[in-house]
Amino acid sequence: MIYDYLYNLTGSEALAAFIQSLLPLFIFILPFALFAVLMERKVSAHMQDRLGPMRVGYHGILQTVADILKLVQKEDIVPADTDKPLFNIAPALVFVGSYGVFAAIPFSGAFVGANIDLGLFYIVAISGLIVAGILMAGWSSNNKYSLLGAMRSAAQIISYEIPTMLVILTIVMITGTLNLYTLSEMQTGYFWNWMIFGGPDFGISKFIFIPLMIIAFVVIYISTLAEVNRTPFDIPEAESELVAGYHTEYSGMKFAMFFLAEYANMFAVSAIVAAIFFGGFQSPFGYLGNTFGVHWLIPFEQFFWFTAKGLFFVFVQMWLRWTLPRLRVDQLMALCWKYLIPIAFVDLLIVGLITVL
Amino acid sequence: MLTEEKIPTKPDNVRTEEMVLNMGPQHPSTHGVLRLELTLQGEIIKECRPHIGYLHRCFEKHAEAMTYPQVVPYTDRMDYLASMYNEFGYAVAVEKLLGIEIPERVEYIRVIMGEFQRIASHLVALGTYGADIGAMTPFLFCFRDREKILSLFELVSGARLLYNYIWVGGVSHDLHPDFVRLAKEFIPYFRPKIKELNDLLTGNRIFIERTANVGVLPLDTAINFGISGPNLRASGLKWDLRRDDPYSIYDKFDFDIPIGKGEMGTVGDCWDRYYMRVLEMEQSLRILEQALDQIPEGDVSSAIPKRIKPPAGQVYSRVENPRGELGYFIISNGTVNPFRIKVKGPSFVHLGIMNELCKGHMIADVIAILGSIDIVLGEVDR
Numbered sequence: 043m044i045y046d047y048l049y050n051l052t053g054s055e056a057l058a059a060f061i062q063s064l065l066p067l068f069i070f071i072l073p074f075a076l077f078a079v080l081m082e083r084k085v086s087a088h089m090q091d092r093l094g095p096m097r098v099g100y101h102g103i104l105q106t107v108a109d110i111l112k113l114v115q116k117e118d119i120v121p122a123d124t125d126k127p128l129f130n131i132a133p134a135l136v137f138v139g140s141y142g143v144f145a146a147i148p149f150s151g152a153f154v155g156a157n158i159d160l161g162l163f164y165i166v167a168i169s170g171l172i173v174a175g176i177l178m179a180g181w182s183s184n185n186k187y188s189l190l191g192a193m194r195s196a197a198q199i200i201s202y203e204i205p206t207m208l209v210i211l212t213i214v215m216i217t218g219t220l221n222l223y224t225l226s227e228m229q230t231g232y233f234w235n236w237m238i239f240g241g242p243d244f245g246i247s248k249f250i251f252i253p254l255m256i257i258a259f260v261v262i263y264i265s266t267l268a269e270v271n272r273t274p275f276d277i278p279e280a281e282s283e284l285v286a287g288y289h290t291e292y293s294g295m296k297f298a299m300f301f302l303a304e305y306a307n308m309f310a311v312s313a314i315v316a317a318i319f320f321g322g323f324q325s326p327f328g329y330l331g332n333t334f335g336v337h338w339l340i341p342f343e344q345f346f347w348f349t350a351k352g353l354f355f356v357f358v359q360m361w362l363r364w365t366l367p368r369l370r371v372d373q374l375m376a377l378c379w380k381y382l383i384p385i386a387f388v389d390l391l392i393v394g395l396i397t398v399l
Numbered sequence: 400m401l402t403e404e405k406i407p408t409k410p411d412n413v414r415t416e417e418m419v420l421n422m423g424p425q426h427p428s429t430h431g432v433l434r435l436e437l438t439l440q441g442e443i444i445k446e447c448r449p450h451i452g453y454l455h456r457c458f459e460k461h462a463e464a465m466t467y468p469q470v471v472p473y474t475d476r477m478d479y480l481a482s483m484y485n486e487f488g489y490a491v492a493v494e495k496l497l498g499i500e501i502p503e504r505v506e507y508i509r510v511i512m513g514e515f516q517r518i519a520s521h522l523v524a525l526g527t528y529g530a531d532i533g534a535m536t537p538f539l540f541c542f543r544d545r546e547k548i549l550s551l552f553e554l555v556s557g558a559r560l561l562y563n564y565i566w567v568g569g570v571s572h573d574l575h576p577d578f579v580r581l582a583k584e585f586i587p588y589f590r591p592k593i594k595e596l597n598d599l600l601t602g603n604r605i606f607i608e609r610t611a612n613v614g615v616l617p618l619d620t621a622i623n624f625g626i627s628g629p630n631l632r633a634s635g636l637k638w639d640l641r642r643d644d645p646y647s648i649y650d651k652f653d654f655d656i657p658i659g660k661g662e663m664g665t666v667g668d669c670w671d672r673y674y675m676r677v678l679e680m681e682q683s684l685r686i687l688e689q690a691l692d693q694i695p696e697g698d699v700s701s702a703i704p705k706r707i708k709p710p711a712g713q714v715y716s717r718v719e720n721p722r723g724e725l726g727y728f729i730i731s732n733g734t735v736n737p738f739r740i741k742v743k744g745p746s747f748v749h750l751g752i753m754n755e756l757c758k759g760h761m762i763a764d765v766i767a768i769l770g771s772i773d774i775v776l777g778e779v780d781r
Contacts, residue, residue: 090535090539091539186420190442273533277763285427364535365599366605367606368532368609369605370761371763373609
């Protein structure tokens with residue numbers, strides 16, 4: 043594990059833990075956000091018969107870097123009559139909420155920010171900070187669009203946490219663990235050991251689990267889309283109605299923090315879905331490291347598989363965004379309370395019955 | 400639709416107040432500089448009052464100081480998404496005042512331009528409507544196809560938005576030699592694109608949820624408010640000036656007039672108004688096919704008068720603009736300048752229905768309704 047290596051290197055437990063918890067930020071989230079913004083622009087461009095950014099670097103690969111440099115230089119405008127402390131804290135809170143999630147995500151067998159036993163619970167809890175941040179941003183901006191956006195957002199995120207939690211409970215009932223690392227380790231071997239294919243246990247129950255797991259996956263994927271405010275659920279920042287929703291009044295680096303948080307969040311929820319249902323960092327068909335006897339290669343392969351799965355789901359999110367229109371706020375609530383929650387609940391009950399039997 | 404009765408009554412000790420939200424003049428979805436003053440209870444609209452005038456350019460007063468041909472470029476700037484049709488309507492009105500005959504080739508050219516303009520204008524309406532509902536991709540697809548039409552216009556007139564092409568008594572230039580070939584190529588190119596739009600947006604479940612049964616405009620209300628064009632037809636009346644009050648040579652062509660049937664909800668809802676424009680594009684393609692096949696040879700400038708000095712009198716002439724009935728009322732006092740030009744613009748009339756349609760809906764529906772009646776602020780304010 044990285045922690046042991048850092049401990050040997052620094053000789054201090056506190057320092058090792060500190061560096062380890064910072065690693066996901068620097069080696070993953072920041073580069074990922076840069077990459078994801080570019081990816082979104084390129085994906086959308088090619089879906090719309092355009093080229094996207096082409097000027098900065100080869101095919102515009104440095105476009106986001108240029109954008110961030112521009113945002114850093116911008117004046118930090120705080121509109122008059124805002125609630126200044128809240129206005130300044132809000133972006134940090136949203137950023138912390140989405141960054142905190144990464145601490146418990148196992149990127150590979152040797153790279154987990156914090157291997158907590160209550161990992162899934164921790165993730166759900168810490169991402170609750172995002173709601174607080176969004177509400178603060180909307181309230182303190184002293185802007186009606188921001189306020190409407192924030193109210194919508196809070197209602198939406200809290201509602202959609204229920205189906206998410208129900209699906210997570212379903213998984214916990216089968217596996218008996220909230221630890222994402224253990225969960226990923228359980229799904230080792232080939233891809234038919236993944237939870238979406240009924241989990242690692244062979245038997246009749248595996249085949250009953252498959253349709254239930256697919257339903258659970260669809261439910262959690264839809265609700266995570268809503269939790270990160272992506273189309274068709276991008277109602278809090280519905281551009282055509284609310285201008286930019288809760289971050290209408292933000293500019294410069296504070297806006298960039300919302301922006302960064304949004305993309306970090308996209309990957310976080312994709313990573314959770316990948317870790318729960320698609321074997322986390324496990325390769326679908328063995329490791330090159332095992333084949334050639336080069337064991338130090340395995341963690342890197344695992345890292346590759348994990349990011350590949352995460353990025354695939356991020357891509358699907360983008361794909362949906364550039365295909366679908368947006369729901370209305372009452373339809374969004376109806377979808378959650380009338381369809382997703384009952385479905386998730388029935389799924390939970392059936393899985394519970396099977397596990398007891 | 401949430402009506403007042405469905406809003407839960409509040410306990411007496413809780414104080415609530417209505418919020419007034421100014422949507423616009425700077426807002427992404429007001430299609431120009433329109434300000435909607437919304438009185439909200441939560442997210443429910445109690446009242447929607449449009450405020451206009453941000454784009455007023457005194458077209459009608461201005462026209463009194465100019466000669467008849469000089470007015471043409473100004474008509475372009477009213478409904479800037481349907482410039483050709485504004486010129487068309489103006490030319491028809493002045494020719495009626497002058498009582499002159501137009502060469503047949505000119506009439507064909509005008510109909511071809513008019514129908515291309517109708518497709519281009521509807522493409523903007525449909526694309527931006529998709530963007531209003533939250534789907535960005537149809538917007539860019541529509542603009543991609545509109546570009547092809549604009550290139551055709553550029554070929555004949557040299558301009559892409561404000562053409563000054565259709566003149567009183569004729570057109571400014573004859574068609575480019577390549578025009579008919581390129582225009583014929585456009586039709587088979589565009590037919591599959593309509594299907595693509597239907598696959599992507601029209602039949603999309605979320606899109607239907609957002610637009611069906613929203614902003615229902617009953618036929619009697621529509622007639623009382625003077626609604627015309629696709630919005631009126633979506634409410635179920637087969638009324639099209641090309642058929643019911645024929646001008647130019649529209650009586651020579653074979654085309655249908657689609658009306659709203661309420662396939663996805665109620666007759667006259669937003670979805671019907673949207674779909675009406677899709678169906679009209681197909682009919683325009685039919686007219687174009689016939690016109691491009693039949694277009695005769697001839698001189699296009701023979702009927703252009705050297706000096707336009709109509710006899711004293713007045714005329715009202717109306718054409719079927721992509722948005723509805725575009726009427727020109729012209730009074731001549733026998734000089735080279737018009738004494739008065741009054742425009743009856745469809746967008747201005749249609750904007751009056753906003754309050755009627757929005758009451759009891761949510762904020763998101765205001766955008767859907769505004770997009771579906773398809774106004775152009777340049778023409779509302781003139």
